[in-house]
Amino acid sequence: MTDAAVETDWRQRHAHDLMASYAPPLRLLVRGEGCWVWDDEGTRYLDFLGGIAVNSLGHAHPVVVAAVEDQVRRLVHISNYFASPSQLELAERLKRITGAGDAGRVYFGNSGAEANEAAFKLARRTGRPRILALKNAFHGRTMGALALTGKPALQGPFEPLPAGVEHIDSTVEALEQAIRDDVAMLIVEPIKGETGVVPLPAGYLRAARELTERSGALLVIDEIQTGLGRTGAWFDFQHEGVVPDAVTMAKGIAGGVPLGAMVTFGAASGLLQRGDHGSTFGGNPLATAAANAVLGEIERADLVGNAARRGEQIRAAVEAMGSPLVTEVRGRGLLIGVGTTDGAAPAIGAAALEAGLIVNPINPTSIRIAPPLIVGDEEVEAFTERFAAALAAS
The missing domain is CATH 3.40.640.10 (Type I PLP-dependent aspartate aminotransferase-like (Major domain))
Structure with missing residues (x-):
């Protein structure tokens, strides 16, 4: 079966078997580590949505894996x-x-x-x-x-x-x-x-x-x-x-x-x-x-403090991009809203995904950003590069 056939197959299966209460899924994700996830084709994405502010420790964190494994046995x-x-x-x-x-x-x-x-x-x-x-x-x-x-x-x-x-x-x-x-x-x-x-x-x-x-x-x-x-x-x-x-x-x-x-x-x-x-x-x-x-x-690990520090860093990075598409940067800590010109958010979100970055165009004028609380310098740098590229491509 060709790669295209496999892609069509999972999308068709989703449409055929799941209730149509969500939009069609953007990718088929198969694994994650830290702030990164991979799809079925091996493409790596920086996850700055974190399962919609769910994955506090990112993906496959050792303390979660160990706790779940131990408790399942008990x-x-x-x-x-x-x-x-x-x-x-x-x-x-x-x-x-x-x-x-x-x-x-x-x-x-x-x-x-x-x-x-x-x-x-x-x-x-x-x-x-x-x-x-x-x-x-x-x-x-x-x-x-x-x-x-x-x-x-x-x-x-x-x-x-x-x-x-x-x-x-x-x-x-x-x-x-x-x-x-x-x-x-x-x-x-x-x-x-x-x-x-x-x-x-x-x-x-x-x-x-x-x-x-x-x-x-x-x-x-x-x-x-x-x-x-x-x-x-x-x-x-x-x-x-x-x-x-x-x-x-x-x-x-x-x-x-x-x-x-x-x-x-x-x-x-x-x-x-x-x-x-x-x-x-x-x-x-x-x-x-x-x-x-x-x-x-x-x-x-003082991840509450890390959320405060990294949030300021990310907001400053977005503001420094100087994009005419960005009208405002809102929020606190690692729950950030990027206000955009009217109707621009979906295109920015789609361009970010193509650039290997997951963010959430929550409505036509807002991008939601909610990375794991473990986010560090490497991830902030990668976000800055990829989000700037998405703004430039939109």
């Missing part, structure tokens, strides 16, 4: 009728790095959407009828998480959605007008990743904390994309010095092994009671062992 799954050492260790670790402390509690699921579904139920348990979320925010595609997502185009085909959610502008003024003592929860992303890596206005989180405390509403911060070291702190809310009532997380927690979590603070930890929520696979020994390995390595 226990993979036991159900939540039982506890496992790795689950207990991870819960303690998450309480520590979030700052939830002794009064904090952890709920484990399998994804970010599931973590936000848990937050939705947490809000319902307050007995208050209204939930506030932000326009253009993204919180997931399951029905509760989709109701929280402020994107009407995603919601329309699936209405009616769970009721009681109101979407407001991302301004303090809009929040002041909307919040009253019947609001159960305000949920926010500190940086709107799926909108093009757009940070909240300066001071918004501090004002939101003050307003929610005054009204008795929960402040839930969705750190599924920003959390676990990506923005140069364990969690982005820590840059602002606020303490939420709950934080949701997933993506970067376990190096690509599916896992999500919600951590509650203070009185919010007592809202969900026995039987209120559950997950068959949530917090299983395999996923939590992987997460402990990932988070332990992030801490040991």
Whole structure:
């Protein structure tokens, strides 16, 4: 069979066998190492998307491989009728790095959407009828998480959605007008990743904390994309010095092994009671062992600090390119949005892929960049060369 026939074969198989809920895949990837991946034809790509901010330690990191291999030999799954050492260790670790402390509690699921579904139920348990979320925010595609997502185009085909959610502008003024003592929860992303890596206005989180405390509403911060070291702190809310009532997380927690979590603070930890929520696979020994390995390595190697330093380096490199196609560089740490002239982002993304660089044209005017937290000088240099070539070719 010719190479062309093999390529056609996998593309045809994907189209024939998988649900058409995604765009056709760009390449058939077969292996990875560090910040690099290879396709079925042997072409090497610099992965500056990291599985959409998932692969915190890159690909095939030895500590993840060792942890998973060891845990598979012991226990993979036991159900939540039982506890496992790795689950207990991870819960303690998450309480520590979030700052939830002794009064904090952890709920484990399998994804970010599931973590936000848990937050939705947490809000319902307050007995208050209204939930506030932000326009253009993204919180997931399951029905509760989709109701929280402020994107009407995603919601329309699936209405009616769970009721009681109101979407407001991302301004303090809009929040002041909307919040009253019947609001159960305000949920926010500190940086709107799926909108093009757009940070909240300066001071918004501090004002939101003050307003929610005054009204008795929960402040839930969705750190599924920003959390676990990506923005140069364990969690982005820590840059602002606020303490939420709950934080949701997933993506970067376990190096690509599916896992999500919600951590509650203070009185919010007592809202969900026995039987209120559950997950068959949530917090299983395999996923939590992987997460402990990932988070332990992030801490040991100061990859939170590396994210802060390398993020500044990458943003400066893009700005120094002086391309007329680049209008803005946004974000924090290793979650970076490159604003482009209208309609230019898809062509830049395609040219980058041809140059051996994976970035994400998230919309017509934004490129999302989210490399592994292990990125170093060699990878930044390769990114600079390849992204400049992509801009020049677009």
